[in-house]
Amino acid sequence: MRTLLVLSFVTIALAGESALPDPLVTSAGKRVATAAEWPARQAELVELFAHQVYGRAPIGRPGGMTITVTEAASGVMDGAADRRQLRLAWKGPGGDGGMNVVLFVPTKREKPVGCFLLICNRPVENIDPTREKKSGFWPAEAMIARGYAIAAFHNAEVDPDKHDGFKDGVHGVFDEPGKPRADDAWATIAAWAWGASRAIDALVEQPGIDAKRIAVVGHSRGGKTALWCGAQDERVALTISNNSGCSGAAITRGKEGERVAKINASFPHWFTTTYKQWNERENDMPFDQHQLLASIAPRLVYVASATEDTWADPKAEFRACVEAAPVWALFEQRGFPVTTFPAPESPLHEGRIGYHLRTGKHDLTEYDWLRYADFADKYWK
Numbered sequence: 001m002r003t004l005l006v007l008s009f010v011t012i013a014l015a016g017e018s019a020l021p022d023p024l025v026t027s028a029g030k031r032v033a034t035a036a037e038w039p040a041r042q043a044e045l046v047e048l049f050a051h052q053v054y055g056r057a058p059i060g061r062p063g064g065m066t067i068t069v070t071e072a073a074s075g076v077m078d079g080a081a082d083r084r085q086l087r088l089a090w091k092g093p094g095g096d097g098g099m100n101v102v103l104f105v106p107t108k109r110e111k112p113v114g115c116f117l118l119i120c121n122r123p124v125e126n127i128d129p130t131r132e133k134k135s136g137f138w139p140a141e142a143m144i145a146r147g148y149a150i151a152a153f154h155n156a157e158v159d160p161d162k163h164d165g166f167k168d169g170v171h172g173v174f175d176e177p178g179k180p181r182a183d184d185a186w187a188t189i190a191a192w193a194w195g196a197s198r199a200i201d202a203l204v205e206q207p208g209i210d211a212k213r214i215a216v217v218g219h220s221r222g223g224k225t226a227l228w229c230g231a232q233d234e235r236v237a238l239t240i241s242n243n244s245g246c247s248g249a250a251i252t253r254g255k256e257g258e259r260v261a262k263i264n265a266s267f268p269h270w271f272t273t274t275y276k277q278w279n280e281r282e283n284d285m286p287f288d289q290h291q292l293l294a295s296i297a298p299r300l301v302y303v304a305s306a307t308e309d310t311w312a313d314p315k316a317e318f319r320a321c322v323e324a325a326p327v328w329a330l331f332e333q334r335g336f337p338v339t340t341f342p343a344p345e346s347p348l349h350e351g352r353i354g355y356h357l358r359t360g361k362h363d364l365t366e367y368d369w370l371r372y373a374d375f376a377d378k379y380w381k
């Protein structure tokens with residue numbers, strides 16, 4: 001049944017599943033037919049996901065935010081890279097906060113290079129600036145060897161990943177003290193996405209970085225975050241979702257593994273109060289996750305799955321790419337010219353949406369990163 005669905009390319013429902021909302025049909029029922037009409041529909045989609053799923057950030061770049069270069073070293077990684085460590089600091093009505101960003105830029109470069117920013121949701125040693133610890137989760141040496149800059153920040157510095165009633169992290173800094181929270185106030189994924197945008201504020205002004213070639217990468221909860229950042233922040237040229245699954249890249253209707261009621265129960269702080277109304281009511285949702293991918297058009301998107309990651313549901317992630325693709329046609333671009341679920345290790349890089357299925361478990365590995373570099377080479381070199 002699932003195979004038939006993806007082969008058909010058009011939106012049909014699985015048995016027991018309501019039709020998917022069309023990214024190209026506005027809330028007023030009008031079909032978007034030209035590229036000129038897209039920005040208004042795109043804004044409508046971003047608003048839909050802000051209200052229904054992730055919540056609204058009360059602030060963009062805070063006035064008075066400071067960006068300090070705390071260290072600059074050239075010729076690290078055996079001479080291959082320049083390292084910069086940055087400290088961002090902000091103040092709000094509830095106090096102050098900040099985050100660290102680590103950046104490696106290839107020392108040998110003829111012109112500014114593209115930069116991959118990881119939203120790190122694993123222990124901070126995965127993004128070790130000293131490189132004493134190395135991890136496939138953030139294979140900095142390998143990306144430098146491919147000619148790209150690589151950066152990272154740790155999500156918990158922006159907002160700790162726990163449900164404390166939105167007191168800590170940037171919620172505590174920027175929410176008006178004592179003011180009741182709206183049902184669609186920013187939750188934790190929105191806070192991390194906000195942090196990624198602040199990291200971009202800093203990256204675009206660093207020497208050697210091409211501000212037009214910024215990729216944001218996230219794994220799992222970080223992948224959900226990357227998508228929400230890419231949807232909102234036009235500076236993200238390439239949005240990469242690695243194994244993001246439920247409430248990330250995977251279409252919710254008919255999804256296997258994790259579902260809305262489960263994710264809301266396990267991680268209530270990731271999403272808005274409004275999102276809780278869709279527990280066990282996926283068929284009634286006025287949106288689905290392919291529209292989040294679509295809202296990034298015409299910029300580049302990449303979705304990656306892993307064969308053993310049934311909790312995320314690789315086929316539901318692939319299906320979202322198929323269903324988002326028609327939006328790129330408005331721009332006379334190929335969105336995702338594939339409808340057949342691929343074999344493992346057979347990356348699909350023919351359209352503006354990239355996809356691969358990796359053999360193995362839920363993880364972000366060097367294999368995944370090298371495919372992201374291949375895709376970037378295709379469009380950026």
Ligand code: GCU
Nearest residue numbers: 220221222244245246258263
């Ligand atoms: C849990 C959660 C997923 C999430 C994952 C992760 O498994 O249910 O939705 O993607 O954690 O972030 O690793």
